[in-house]
Amino acid sequence: MLKKLGIVLFAIILVLSLFADALWIYYKIWGEDKLPQTIDSIYINAYEGEDGEKLAKFNINYFDNSKGNGTPMLEFSVDGYTDVEMQASATIGLQVVGNNFTYERLTEDNCTELFANQYVNPYVNYYEMRDGQSYPATARLTREYPLLVDVNGELFELKLNKKYRAGGTDWIFFKTDYYGYYTWSDLVSKMLDVSKTLPEGISYQRINLAEYFTVYKYDTSTNQFHNVDDSNYFFTEVVFKIQKSTQGMTRARDSIFDMINYDRNYGESSLVDDYWQASMVRSLTLADFEKRESKVDGGYLLSLSSSMKEFFNNNKNIYAHIDLVLTPQDSIVGLDFGGLKDVHISSFSISAYIEQNFVIKANALDNTYYSIENIKTSNITIVGGEL
Numbered sequence: 001m002l003k004k005l006g007i008v009l010f011a012i013i014l015v016l017s018l019f020a021d022a023l024w025i026y027y028k029i030w031g032e033d034k035l036p037q038t039i040d041s042i043y044i045n046a047y048e049g050e051d052g053e054k055l056a057k058f059n060i061n062y063f064d065n066s067k068g069n070g071t072p073m074l075e076f077s078v079d080g081y082t083d084v085e086m087q088a089s090a091t092i093g094l095q096v097v098g099n100n101f102t103y104e105r106l107t108e109d110n111c112t113e114l115f116a117n118q119y120v121n122p123y124v125n126y127y128e129m130r131d132g133q134s135y136p137a138t139a140r141l142t143r144e145y146p147l148l149v150d151v152n153g154e155l156f157e158l159k160l161n162k163k164y165r166a167g168g169t170d171w172i173f174f175k176t177d178y179y180g181y182y183t184w185s186d187l188v189s190k191m192l193d194v195s196k197t198l199p200e201g202i203s204y205q206r207i208n209l210a211e212y213f214t215v216y217k218y219d220t221s222t223n224q225f226h227n228v229d230d231s232n233y234f235f236t237e238v239v240f241k242i243q244k245s246t247q248g249m250t251r252a253r254d255s256i257f258d259m260i261n262y263d264r265n266y267g268e269s270s271l272v273d274d275y276w277q278a279s280m281v282r283s284l285t286l287a288d289f290e291k292r293e294s295k296v297d298g299g300y301l302l303s304l305s306s307s308m309k310e311f312f313n314n315n316k317n318i319y320a321h322i323d324l325v326l327t328p329q330d331s332i333v334g335l336d337f338g339g340l341k342d343v344h345i346s347s348f349s350i351s352a353y354i355e356q357n358f359v360i361k362a363n364a365l366d367n368t369y370y371s372i373e374n375i376k377t378s379n380i381t382i383v384g385g386e387l
Helices: 002-034 111-116 186-198 275-279 306-314
Strands: 041-044 058-063 071-079 088-098 124-131 132-135 149-150 154-159 161-169 177-180 201-207 214-219 224-226 236-245 281-284 289-294 299-304 319-326 332-335 345-360 374-381
Touching: 058 186, 071 186, 088 186, 111 177, 111 345, 186 201, 186 236, 281 306, 289 332, 299 306
Parallel strands: 041 236, 058 236, 281 319, 299 332, 319 345, 332 345, 345 374
Antiparallel strands: 058 071, 071 088, 071 149, 088 124, 124 132, 149 154, 154 214, 161 177, 201 236, 214 224, 289 299
16 A cells, blocks of 8 residues: 555656646746746836926925924825927925824725725825926826826836735635725825834935836827836835934925915914905815705715814914715715805815716805806715705
8 A cells, every 4th residue: 555655656756747748848948938927027216306406206205203392293205297399387286294194005995996096195295396386286196196207318207106915715625815905095195114123314315116106118100108107127226315303393395385374474474465365265075064865866965074064264364175086985075064165175176986976055165255157176076955
């Protein structure tokens, strides 16, 4: 019996050895050129400004508040282009104030890829800067947002739209994977970790971002972007200029964008001129609204919370910057009667996970200095109600 078992085991080992040899021979003769090959790396480098100052397209501004004299803050900005001709440029960026650095990881367990692609962190402020002047951003940094940058005079598009393995089963004969979706919040977390290890002052760090970004190169002959990202064989290294302070942030001028929470006068003297008074903006998300169930409309209607109404009533010169992101679980179908009445609005956008209607009830926008026609929408059709 043992002799037969030995013969069987020997036969199995022999077959496996022959199979391994056959694979090696195939690889050397026919298969070697079929394997993924490493392609050129892309380096987004620091560059010299007109006055000789060393600049970087990617910048971080970090106040760790280790001295306890203010508020922690991390900012991230990117210098890029707004057109493929590389004629118009702009800076886009984000800002996290206080202890809002934590965030929910997006995975297949708690959302779909479509939702992840539209996700915007409600605790992050988004900015645009043109000609040295900053504004609340009209387009948020989602996974699909295209960053246009040049590398040695050639145009590339970067999108932070990659996935990572979030878990699964690793049994020998049964393996399953489920994935998570990187967002800009993940990149903020990485930048925070890098910044914490640096000394106070200005540092230049070369950081590999291939884990997050897909790279596309612009083809001038077809006027299209083509994916040049070859899995793990393509990597993107970026030079970051990181400015770190052990102080806490105390005023708007500490910010890259000269604003804190969209407020140009944050921490400044109350003796400000009327122009800047009129420019103060408060960002509002779903968390600032109350819901009322409407069986007629088949869901919940929004009204600004009592505390926010009191805030705007006491601060007549502050405008609201409203950004509502709706999910199916919210069951939000519209804006209630008088929902934003008497609140001065500077911008208003509504986006949804799937296409839906959004009703605006009578008097909802009374005395807001804002019209329904100016509301920016994504997957939203404004219908019904007493408009």
